Amino acid sequence: MQKQRHSIRFIEEKCIGCVTCVRACPTKAIRVVNGKAHVNHDRCIDCGECFRLCPHDAISSETTSYADLEQFDCTIALPSPVLYSQFSYDVMPNQILLALKEIGFDYVFDEAWDCELTTDALQEYLDTTEGPFPKISITCPVVVRLITMLYPNLVKNLVKLEIPRESAAKKFRQKAVKSREISPEKIGVIHITPCPAKMISINHPVGLEKSNLDGAIAISDIYGRLLEALKGLEEDVILQLSSGIGIAWAITGGEIMGIHQENCLAVSGVQDVIRVLNDVEAGKLNDIVFLECLICPDGCIGGSLTVQNRHQARRKVRRLIKMFGEHTRVSREMVLRLYRGGYFNQQKEISPNPLPPLDPDPGKAIQKLKQRDEILKNLPGKNCSACGAPDCRTLAEDVVLGQSSIDDCVFLTLDKLKEKA
């Protein structure tokens, strides 16, 4: 079976063509045609904005299901630190990790610990790397896709380290192979994810040939089971290794919390990320060493597969940071040894994948833009999206590309009717 290119599915029976998703899409990938929303897969970056906002439940996201775990002889859970923020104020990370074991995972590891390792590795990377600056975080797979597609010039700014969930998955699979004496493919290493984009970064990774993860289960899909498991749970083992430094990766500013450089910047939310990337491209942020960009509002706690509202979740993360401290539990020497041994090395260079121009021939592309501007002059400029495109300018572009007709504009059509009457 071919792996899906995108995690978002439009459910045609439920779609009423209301254009909410069309207007929300930051890359203008969606159009309503004949009353139904359609996505242009070449433009989709899996940000999940459409999924988040659809009022008719007509968009679903595809992640690994709980039942899919049965195909493996041994399962390993790697929960995003976000999971710790989803329960009531008193439920602690260690209990949550134990609850994951309780619901059927053979091994459960504290991914926040690997985030903490990566924080230290990132510090070393920033201390020793050469420009161009700012270096941009690659933790959010949507940001990486946004950059390769719309900001190809900034691909060389992307941090060249492996992301924690991948390095962790590799390490723990090897451990399980040794201790259980089974073949690596019989082990399922599963990320517990706050967003659908992680699934795509597993099926179609960009910084490595093949993902070390076998799937990603949505937090919302196993939340009920975890709540059940937490009742009467006996806390007999300590699985949590991380301090607040690792747990902080759940929120915006978390990656830079453990970095000693002052000139770091954290941005979250799709529009703000786009704004700041424009600034980087204009040369405005040359004094920033490291830029953390997360596409969901407030960071990964704002992911669309979470259950807790993100403000409550942030409050919980802050509490955990306070409780477990802002001093890393990672040994610097160990990280340096791993770093020099290549443990954090990105396996494959990330390459630009820019959107194609309006025409492969620049002369023709210029003519098409001129035609677009001419068409645009005749459109009402109300950006009502009733035509099925997000705004008048995009409609004009679609008309030039032969994908739409100017008659799709309801205002122009109304004017024509009035003239006839």
Place this chain on the structure above:
Amino acid sequence: MVADSSLVQEYSIKRWDFTKAGEASCEIKNTLKQIGVSQDVIRRVAIAAYEAEMNVVMYARRGKIRCEIDTTIIKITIEDEGPGIEDINLAMQEGFSTATPEMREMGFGAGMGLPNIKRNSDVFEITSVVGRGTKLKMIFNL
């Protein structure tokens, strides 16, 4: 120099309109991406146009950016009504800046403006009349 078949786009800029500042140069950059101009040229135009746009926002009363694109060159002219520049040679020196402390607070005025524009463009011309305004012309070869 610019053929009839060229694409012309104009944007107006207002003094101290910091909320919109940078939009015109961003539009120009996006247009170049749609034409399929090389990444290196896009990078240089983005930096130069942004610097020039910010100069108008910070120092002039109002101004206009005109961008003309054909298959061989990109020509960007920026004309403003403003105080003008008394000593262009001085203004072209690396590190020279007349930015106020407020502008510096916002991260502008490192004295990078004009030399940075010149460095990033293939042809750079500047004329200025004190009390009237400044005109910049930059050309990027494709």
